[in-house]
Amino acid sequence: MRPNHRFDPLWMLLPTFVLLGLFFFYPLFFAAEKSLYAWDLLTAPSYVGAENYVDLLESGEIPHVFVTTLTFSVVVVTCAVSIGLGLALLLDRRGAFYSLVRSCVFSAYVVSWVSVALLWMWVLDGQGIVNHWARAIGLDPPDWLGDPDVALHALSFVTIWKISGYALVLFLAGLQDIPQSLKEAAALDGAGSFTRFSRIVWPLLRPTVAFVTITSLILSFQVFDVVRVMTQGGPVQSTTVFVYAIYEQVFMNLRVGRASALVCVFFVLLLLLTALQLWAFRRQQVEA
Amino acid sequence: MVFRISSVAIAWTPSPPQVALPMPPTPPSPVFFGGPSQKPPFIGRRRVLTALAAGCLGSTAFACGPRRGGDQRQGVPLWYTYGGKNREVLERLVQRFNSSQTAVRVDAVFQGDYFEGLAKLRTALFAKAAPALSHVVGEVVPYLANAGVLQVLDAYPGAKALGVIPELGQDKSWVGGDRHPLVALPFNRSTPIAYLNADLFSEQGLSAPKTWRQLIETARALTLRSGKRIERYGFGCPISWWFWVAMVGQAGGNVIEPDGRVSLGGEAGVAAIELWQTLVHNEKSMRPPPGRDFNAWEKTNQDFLAGRTAMIWTSTAFLKYLEENASFRVKTAPLPARQRHAVPTGGTFWVVLKSAPEAEKRAAWEFLMFMHETASVITWATSTGYMPTTRAAVRKLETTGYYARHPNDRVAYDQLSQAQPWPWATELFRIQREIVQPRLESAVLAEGNARRLLDEARQLAERKP
Numbered sequence: 198m199r200p201n202h203r204f205d206p207l208w209m210l211l212p213t214f215v216l217l218g219l220f221f222f223y224p225l226f227f228a229a230e231k232s233l234y235a236w237d238l239l240t241a242p243s244y245v246g247a248e249n250y251v252d253l254l255e256s257g258e259i260p261h262v263f264v265t266t267l268t269f270s271v272v273v274v275t276c277a278v279s280i281g282l283g284l285a286l287l288l289d290r291r292g293a294f295y296s297l298v299r300s301c302v303f304s305a306y307v308v309s310w311v312s313v314a315l316l317w318m319w320v321l322d323g324q325g326i327v328n329h330w331a332r333a334i335g336l337d338p339p340d341w342l343g344d345p346d347v348a349l350h351a352l353s354f355v356t357i358w359k360i361s362g363y364a365l366v367l368f369l370a371g372l373q374d375i376p377q378s379l380k381e382a383a384a385l386d387g388a389g390s391f392t393r394f395s396r397i398v399w400p401l402l403r404p405t406v407a408f409v410t411i412t413s414l415i416l417s418f419q420v421f422d423v424v425r426v427m428t429q430g431g432p433v434q435s436t437t438v439f440v441y442a443i444y445e446q447v448f449m450n451l452r453v454g455r456a457s458a459l460v461c462v463f464f465v466l467l468l469l470l471t472a473l474q475l476w477a478f479r480r481q482q483v484e485a
Numbered sequence: 486m487v488f489r490i491s492s493v494a495i496a497w498t499p500s501p502p503q504v505a506l507p508m509p510p511t512p513p514s515p516v517f518f519g520g521p522s523q524k525p526p527f528i529g530r531r532r533v534l535t536a537l538a539a540g541c542l543g544s545t546a547f548a549c550g551p552r553r554g555g556d557q558r559q560g561v562p563l564w565y566t567y568g569g570k571n572r573e574v575l576e577r578l579v580q581r582f583n584s585s586q587t588a589v590r591v592d593a594v595f596q597g598d599y600f601e602g603l604a605k606l607r608t609a610l611f612a613k614a615a616p617a618l619s620h621v622v623g624e625v626v627p628y629l630a631n632a633g634v635l636q637v638l639d640a641y642p643g644a645k646a647l648g649v650i651p652e653l654g655q656d657k658s659w660v661g662g663d664r665h666p667l668v669a670l671p672f673n674r675s676t677p678i679a680y681l682n683a684d685l686f687s688e689q690g691l692s693a694p695k696t697w698r699q700l701i702e703t704a705r706a707l708t709l710r711s712g713k714r715i716e717r718y719g720f721g722c723p724i725s726w727w728f729w730v731a732m733v734g735q736a737g738g739n740v741i742e743p744d745g746r747v748s749l750g751g752e753a754g755v756a757a758i759e760l761w762q763t764l765v766h767n768e769k770s771m772r773p774p775p776g777r778d779f780n781a782w783e784k785t786n787q788d789f790l791a792g793r794t795a796m797i798w799t800s801t802a803f804l805k806y807l808e809e810n811a812s813f814r815v816k817t818a819p820l821p822a823r824q825r826h827a828v829p830t831g832g833t834f835w836v837v838l839k840s841a842p843e844a845e846k847r848a849a850w851e852f853l854m855f856m857h858e859t860a861s862v863i864t865w866a867t868s869t870g871y872m873p874t875t876r877a878a879v880r881k882l883e884t885t886g887y888y889a890r891h892p893n894d895r896v897a898y899d900q901l902s903q904a905q906p907w908p909w910a911t912e913l914f915r916i917q918r919e920i921v922q923p924r925l926e927s928a929v930l931a932e933g934n935a936r937r938l939l940d941e942a943r944q945l946a947e948r949k950p
Contacts, residue, residue, distance in 0.1 A: 324791070431930075
């Protein structure tokens with residue numbers, strides 16, 4: 198299709214360019230520039246070159262934060278996708294009971310992050326309901342949010358609890374998109390439930406799995422609220438994930454330059470991760 | 486059954502899954518008003534949208550407009566950073582000031598906790614939208630003064646005659662504070678004190694520990710075990726820089742030496758961390774609260790109120806809150822000593838921001854004068870637990886018998902004689918937040934080597950501007 202006027206496509210794209218430029222490219226370039234300065238917002242910035250990056254690497258902050266975030270993301274994505282898929286297979290049935298369970302699981306997703314974090318802080322408290330039950334059956338529960346070895350996993354659990362409903366809904370939609378006739382034909386040919394799943398359901402569900410994985414991964418990389426409310430990055434920085442580290446540098450330590458350097462590193466990492474996933478996804482499509 | 490969802494928000498879609506959607510929406514029908522008997526007037530979509538847009542614009546304009554119609558008084562934006570009871574008391578004082586005024590009106594706005602408030606203040610200063618008046622923690626006053634954002638208050642009428650207690654004001658809160666232009670006036674000033682569950686102490690015939698050794702023994706005696714499980718801890722304290730500084734002082738050290746060298750207490754710094762390590766890991770009579778900053782402080786209070794901890798160290802700021810909410814008798818005591826008694830002071834100072842218009846700054850000064858009146862100081866101190874900041878207020882509390890009736894209130898004030906001033910160092914808050922605080926957590930929670938961690942911290946403090 199050819200436009201009536203040569204510049205029509207350009208002015209039609211202009212609003213998008215303006216919005217992207219103002220709220221995406223300008224802040225990104227601003228952060229990239231400020232990452233080369235030592236700046237606290239109040240006094241004049243002084244040029245330090247790559248010193249912010251070197252400091253973050255030498256102090257071990259970037260590797261530590263990256264490993265923490267990655268650990269959190271891998272646990273969250275793996276569990277949320279598995280639980281979402283498992284629940285979708287279990288709940289893809291007619292009936293009021295199944296409707297109710299689906300609604301209950303999904304309801305966690307619509308509750309705000311702060312409310313969820315406050316609720317779980319109470320549940321996971323040293324004297325909270327979880328530890329109370331654990332002690333009642335003779336277990337010696339850990340300090341969920343106070344033990345550096347456990348706190349990150351506690352946050353992962355809370356996040357999985359919240360976003361599994363999201364995966365469930367998308368998997369249900371994916372399952373309903375698979376023609377019933379295929380499953381019936383396979384059943385008539387003698388395929389058992391596992392064979393039907395592995396040969397028909399799983400291959401046809403792969404685009405949904407890829408979609409849920411990518412969106413959950415991005416969501417888990419951007420986690421902030423639960424960390425801010427439940428642990429503030431502690432204990433001993435065991436829950437300091439990327440976004441919280443940026444927040445801490447700029448708002449608590451008053452270091453805009455270092456925070457900007459972290460932003461740039463985070464941006465590049467997310468870009469690489471997304472590119473990797475896109476590549477894997479496209480290869481899957483070609484193979485299919 | 487077909488599971489339907491009406492919409493799915495998809496931010497980034499390589500190939501969105503096929504979702505069973507409901508029937509396509511019917512074209513929007515016109516909106517009618519009026520009864521069924523008469524032909525209703527037709528209002529088209531465009532009109533409805535125009536009306537909606539006008540409504541939105543109108544409400545936005547209303548929200549952004551002057552807050553008090555017809556109020557001609559000079560407004561003073563005040564950013565404050567308290568929640569709970571302290572917030573209520575401050576708002577009450579602001580209201581009292583406003584109702585007494587024909588020329589000035591203070592508009593107090595809550596800004597989160599101290600550090601959130603400071604972050605917002607800095608951002609607002611950068612955006613040239615800072616308020617005229619705020620209050621900030623003592624550790625950042627030298628930094629803000631050095632950045633040139635604080636108004637010098639020496640020349641304001643009555644600035645020299647406020648009757649401020651020097652240890653709580655700029656003069657003696659910092660080493661050589663009186664040699665700098667006046668930029669900070671005391672507001673909510675505190676010291677750490679010990680809070681005891683007096684019922685438990687009486688039951689076991691114990692008294693407040695006066696030395697570190699007694700602290701260990703008392704905490705051990707008060708810890709209640711049931712097999713491996715600990716039902717009640719003897720002692721609780723946030724793993725926070727403020728309490729560590731107190732212990733460094735008690736062990737005979739200084740965080741920053743008089744010559745400006747960052748020593749972090751030397752051996753005293755190590756001893757302070759080792760005391761915590763002993764209580765947490767060897768004695769298992771202290772539970773380090775989860776969370777950081779004020780979350781940990783709040784948790785310490787909650788554990789004390791719930792009877793899960795028998796004795797805590799926290800700020801005098803929580804005196805009234807703890808007294809009013811405890812189901813047992815609360816007694817306060819000074820912190821114990823090792824080589825000597827020592828406590829840092831804490832809390833915040835009033836600051837006037839230089840960037841504010843002159844009229845606002847003058848009006849802010851009126852409010853500061855009001856807050857330094859004896860009645861205001863007494864209201865603030867006796868309703869919260871913070872220390873009274875003027876000599877006249879202390880005199881009045883003495884003569885009216887308030888301290889005799891409320892001996893808990895007196896403890897923090899008496900500790901002032903042992904208070905150690907902070908160095909006037911622009912990097913103090915960086916040393917606190919970036920260098921020392923994370924290492925305290927590592928040392929106590931992850932049982933790191935105290936000496937090695939402090940050596941590392943010292944090197945960083947000396948290297949980094």
